Amino acid sequence: MTGSRNEPRQRYGSARHPVHLGLGSTAKPVGGFTWDPEVLQAYSAAVAADGPEGRTVAIFDGDGLGDHWECHPAGDELVVCLSGSVTVTRAVDGVPDHVALGPGEATINPAGVRHVVDMEGPASILAVIAILGTDHRPRTDTRPTERVGTPSPEEAP
DSSP: OOOOTTSOOOOOOBTTSOEEEEGGGEEEEOTTOOSOHHHHHHHHHHTGGGGGGOEEEEEEEEEEOOSEEEEOTTSOEEEEEEESOEEEEEEETTEEEEEEEOTTOEEEEOTTOOEEEEEEEEEEEEEEEOOTTOEEEEOOSSSOOSOOSSOOTTTOO
């Protein structure tokens, strides 16, 4: 991570330059960030002292269906639609829960709930993420049609 009180004023907040909110009300730009598993591990190690209270703030621009399901076990995630139209789909007790958002609207993905974001046309979202322990899984369908997440006791081996 980079950033200090002496650093020149810069712009942050895109997917390539998220900001980490840490303990003691700190805000530090995250240099060299990508969604590569090795980079995520290094980032998690660098901010481990913040524990589950640390948050990543990022803006994502896109168009189309999300390519992965994700889950944030350390805490809730805030998703705010900045422009365009998005649908956040959560797997709640094995049942898809679709939340449509327009500009200025937001939703909260509860800790531990798998979700995916679909952008309907060009769109932009701001996400405040409890990144510690985040799990990404490739999306294999266009819309969830079956149980997503952990099996129920009856389904467990």
